Amino acid sequence: MTVPSPFPIVGQERPLRILSAHLLRETIPQALLFTGIPGIGKAAVATRFAQACNCDVRGPGQSMAEETASGPAEPSPEAELPACGRCKSCRQIAADSHPDWIRIRPERSGIRIGQVRELLRIIALRPYAARYRIVLLHDAHRLNPSAGNALLKALEEPPSNTIFILLTDHLSELLPTIVSRCQRIPFHPIAGSLIRRHLMENGGCSRDQAASLAAAAGGSLSRAEELLASDWCDDRARLIKELSHLQDRAPEYVLALAEHLSGDRERLAEVYSVMESWLRDSMVWKLAPEKIINKDLTDSIQYGSQEVAVSSLMERFRAVQAAQRYMQHNVNARLTLEELLLRIGDS
Numbered sequence: 267m268t269v270p271s272p273f274p275i276v277g278q279e280r281p282l283r284i285l286s287a288h289l290l291r292e293t294i295p296q297a298l299l300f301t302g303i304p305g306i307g308k309a310a311v312a313t314r315f316a317q318a319c320n321c322d323v324r325g326p327g328q329s330m331a332e333e334t335a336s337g338p339a340e341p342s343p344e345a346e347l348p349a350c351g352r353c354k355s356c357r358q359i360a361a362d363s364h365p366d367w368i369r370i371r372p373e374r375s376g377i378r379i380g381q382v383r384e385l386l387r388i389i390a391l392r393p394y395a396a397r398y399r400i401v402l403l404h405d406a407h408r409l410n411p412s413a414g415n416a417l418l419k420a421l422e423e424p425p426s427n428t429i430f431i432l433l434t435d436h437l438s439e440l441l442p443t444i445v446s447r448c449q450r451i452p453f454h455p456i457a458g459s460l461i462r463r464h465l466m467e468n469g470g471c472s473r474d475q476a477a478s479l480a481a482a483a484g485g486s487l488s489r490a491e492e493l494l495a496s497d498w499c500d501d502r503a504r505l506i507k508e509l510s511h512l513q514d515r516a517p518e519y520v521l522a523l524a525e526h527l528s529g530d531r532e533r534l535a536e537v538y539s540v541m542e543s544w545l546r547d548s549m550v551w552k553l554a555p556e557k558i559i560n561k562d563l564t565d566s567i568q569y570g571s572q573e574v575a576v577s578s579l580m581e582r583f584r585a586v587q588a589a590q591r592y593m594q595h596n597v598n599a600r601l602t603l604e605e606l607l608l609r610i611g612d613s
């Protein structure tokens with residue numbers, strides 16, 4: 267299995283603070299459940315926690331006590347989990363080669379009973395080297411029922427020094443009996459300002475480009491990075507320019523554009539999402555131009571909205587939302603988009 271590239275921790279101060287407090291007091295629950303949308307750092311925080319539990323240089327509690335000796339005993343909200351990142355234990359956990367750091371990922375049909383039985387066999391033995399053995403279950407909602415029940419027994423009577431961390435972005439699909447055994451730690455979408463700063467500092471983005479990506483990513487850092495690595499920025503710019511000039515186009519052109527854009531369902535979802543963002547900016551432009559999201563496309567947004575009343579822009583915005591609902595009900599995608607684009611061009 268390939269070693270996943272390290273995912274940065276951006277924001278998530280509250281989960282970090284909860285875990286720090288447990289570590290400091292040595293009251294770590296043996297079953298933790300991290301919940302929240304994909305791409306916000308659940309696995310990254312779990313990895314960091316495993317390092318902090320087992321760091322050879324900075325033992326649990328000890329380093330935090332040193333750092334807080336002159337201040338209050340409580341770790342500050344900004345306090346990160348203390349781990350050196352360089353000792354053998356920290357490096358092995360980062361590389362997924364530590365014998366007491368066990369990751370379980372679903373196979374095609376989910377997490378199977380065989381995977382859980384193998385896990386139970388391993389954790390029945392004492393940890394090889396670590397103070398804490400950490401078991402990380404990715405996509406815990408994909409536990410097959412039999413695998414879930416087998417795991418439940420281990421969660422009810424966990425071996426000493428073994429900590430289970432379950433990750434899910436579909437909490438409602440997880441067995442309630444498993445949820446009730448775990449201490450839940452919710453992870454929230456990352457603030458747009460933090461994603462923007464991260465993209466500027468690490469992704470080589472301009473401020474305007476980073477702001478557009480952050481707005482489109484909906485709080486998910488991995489989504490923002492996916493968009494950055496794809497043609498999304500160029501596609502969005504092309505589409506917004508097209509939309510802003512629809513009123514200058516002949517109907518044949520508009521129909522051909524609708525056909526082109528509606529060819530692929532996944533792409534169509536992106537088209538509607540960019541249309542929403544464009545119409546939102548067109549309205550905002552009239553009231554507070556400094557607050558638009560697509561700042562790198564100011565000229566197009568101004569051109570497309572100058573002759574259109576806010577009430578009419580609002581109507582179009584609702585029409586885009588309706589088209590998104592139709593799409594989910596498999597209504598003819600091309601016809602819906604044709605009607606929408608003709609309507610936008612008819613001004």
Ligand SMILES: [Zn+2]
Pocket residue numbers: 320321322323324349350351352353354355356357
């Ligand atoms: Zn270390």
